[in-house]
Amino acid sequence: MTEIIVRTDVPYAVTVGGGVSRRLPELIRCADGAGTFALVSDNTVIGLYGDRVTALLEKTGKRVVPYVFPHGEGSKNGSEFLGILDFLARSSLTRDDYVVALGGGVTGDLAGFAASAYMRGIGFIQIPTTLLAAVDSSVGGKTAIDLPSGKNLAGSFYQPSAVICDTDFLDTLPPEVFSDGCAEVIKYGVLGNEKLLRHVTEKGTGFDREYVISECVRMKADIVSADEREHGVRTLLNLGHTLAHAIEKVSG
Ligand SMILES: NC(=O)c1ccc[n+]([C@@H]2O[C@H](COP(=O)([O-])OP(=O)(O)OC[C@H]3O[C@@H](n4cnc5c(N)ncnc54)[C@H](O)[C@@H]3O)[C@@H](O)[C@H]2O)c1
Incomplete structure (x- = not known):
């Protein structure tokens, strides 16, 4: 198990390793004051890991309410964002409660933006389940949805309180x-x-997952700690993205 601290205004830990999700209750002590976890996930990931993660969250003695959306980039939109906000309100979440994102980058970006907007910001925990989310999107606090006019055009900088990356979930x-x-x-x-x-x-592709993910997270943590809001060195992390977003857009 490897732990990396991201030194933003409020520092947080990223825990990486095989089977680390079993330690979820102790790794989310930041949420001790919460009464409810809203577990946000897509309809693929919830079927694979939803029961396991729900049981672990319930071990803390708190209520767990699930919000499930259709998997894929098409869900990273305004109506799903408003759908989550409304779900949080209907589930009576308060400012002490937490949104838990279980999934890939789409889930983390969407759930994180909703967490940052609901009641002007409630707690947020990331449990990445794709390699992309593990090495990149779950760390650093960028959240977003896509607009009809382009990708990631609405969002916020909003850091999670903890990131738990169980490398077994990538299987x-x-x-x-x-x-x-x-x-x-x-x-x-x-x-x-x-x-x-x-x-x-x-x-x-048979690389050592804990080593590779930890190295990437360490690099991202260093860059984000130096430039949380992307005024300088953080733009390095966008290497290749402008071209790739253009390819995504024209290819649909
Ligand atoms: N916030 C950031 O800093 C940042 C950085 C990079 C990318 N992103 C965003 O991340 C998104 C892409 O993320 P992604 O590639 O993880 O996409 P994704 O979240 O859509 O996941 C890809 C697919 O894999 C499935 N899946 C997820 N985990 C699984 C598992 N363990 N087993 C089986 N299936 C699984 C999902 O259901 C989905 O169909 C983009 O929207 C991009 O803009 C954000």
Whole structure:
């Protein structure tokens, strides 16, 4: 198990390793004051890990209310965002309660933006289940939805209070989704981690997950700690993204 501290205004821990989700109740002590967890997940991930994570959250003695949306980028939109806000209100969440994002980058971005907006901001915990979310989107506090005119155009900087990355959750990823995440890993290697780049070049997709994810998170944590709101060095993390977003847009 590896723990990395992200030194933002309110520092938080990212815990990475096989089976770490079993320690969820102790890893989310930040939420001791909460009465309810709103578990936000997509309809694929909830079927795979929803029961397990719900049981672990319930071990803390708190109420768990699930919000499930259709998987995929198409759900990162304004109506799903408002749907979550309304769900939080109907479930009587208060400012002491927490949103828990269980899923990939779409879930984290959508749930994080909703957590930042509901009652002007309630607690937020990330449990990434894709490689992309593990190495990139779950850390650093960028949240967003897409607008009809473009990707990630509405959102906020809103840090989670804890990130729990169980590398065993990646076992069920379709190969193409795993490959999406590998592109982000290669990005970190190119940005200045020759040892990491050499490791993934040699091992291919059979790389040491805890080592690779921890290295990427450490690099992201250093950059985010230096430039939380992307006025300078944080733009490095967008390497390749402008071109890739253009390809996404024209290819649908
Ligand atoms: N906030 C940030 O800093 C940041 C950084 C990079 C990317 N992003 C955003 O992340 C999003 C992409 O994230 P993504 O690639 O994780 O997409 P995603 O969340 O849509 O997940 C991809 C697919 O994998 C499925 N899935 C997730 N976990 C699974 C598991 N363990 N087993 C089987 N299936 C699983 C999902 O249901 C989905 O169909 C984009 O919207 C992008 O803008 C945000």
